[in-house]
Amino acid sequence: MQIGLIGCGNMARALARGWGLPLACSDPVAERARSLAAEVGGEALASNAEVAQRADLLVLCHKPAQLQAVAEEVAPHAKAVASILAATPLSALQSAYPGKPVYRFIPSLPVEVREGAVVQAAAPPQDAALDREVAELFAGLGTLVVLDDSLVDVAMGLMSCAPAYVALVAEAQIDAGVRKGIPAAQGAELVVQTLSGTAELLRQRGNDTMAIRREVASPGGLTARGLDALERGGLRAAFSDALDAVLGED
Known part of the structure; x- marks a missing residue:
């Protein structure tokens, strides 16, 4: 063709x-x-x-x-x-x-x-x-x-815009590491590989996000504290607001 x-x-x-x-x-x-x-x-x-x-x-x-x-x-x-x-x-x-x-x-x-x-x-x-x-x-x-067809623009807000969002998330994680002393280049290697590996793990686990979170976050542990900080920081609301903005609903 x-x-x-x-x-x-x-x-x-x-x-x-x-x-x-x-x-x-x-x-x-x-x-x-x-x-x-x-x-x-x-x-x-x-x-x-x-x-x-x-x-x-x-x-x-x-x-x-x-x-x-x-x-x-x-x-x-x-x-x-x-x-x-x-x-x-x-x-x-x-x-x-x-x-x-x-x-x-x-x-x-x-x-x-x-x-x-x-x-x-x-x-x-x-x-x-x-x-x-x-x-x-x-x-x-x-x-x-x-x-x-009525859902295609919504999907666009989820996946076509998402590489920019994921890049921003990676950048924020790298910056957090730099603030604590990890050189940016090494921090980028760690963060990008973690994003890539987690995506593959999710695929192999049937996209079960909850199961992955439960495996990593033990009750009262370090990851649970980090997740709580992200929730309090409005992570979910930020992604919801981003989709509304893409669709002109903000």
Whole structure:
């Protein structure tokens, strides 16, 4: 399957690196498209329409506000369309690309190393073989979860924004260690490996967060005291507030 990217920003580059396939791409900043094509193989083209003509699957990675303008340029040439645009429901995509197979995905930055979370909006069958091929393409980037389209933006707030949150948590832990005398470089090694290992342990334990906490935190022990401090500091409320802010509900 020949992939075409419309837009070569951070998430588009993460997708391209994760797939590791030659592709066609375009971007308003021509050098950005040339750089990506040189890195992963393929070709940077002068126009979005040229990308659409070359691609079996056109992946929309442009700004959501550009949906109609881009569609006017590429819809006549597009064979199938996959969107990673935030706050752009399937109905809007179907309206912009009438009569075309249309798919909606929200990826997260770790797709770059094929360890991402990817959400797909559930949709009626379009073309059985194509539906399967497109789903497998995105599933190869990590874990693919299918949700009702009405929940995709909520999921985006959980997983597409989350790498920044996790990086902030890691930074806060490293800083706490530095305050107590651990050099930042060694603290970073310890914290990042602990985050990675805990994620793998959770996967192997069926995502049972409570069980992991109980194994680490004995009653009245040091970890229990640390967890209590985090709860009193409003950790849960902070994550809830962050999701509300992403969804514009703050």
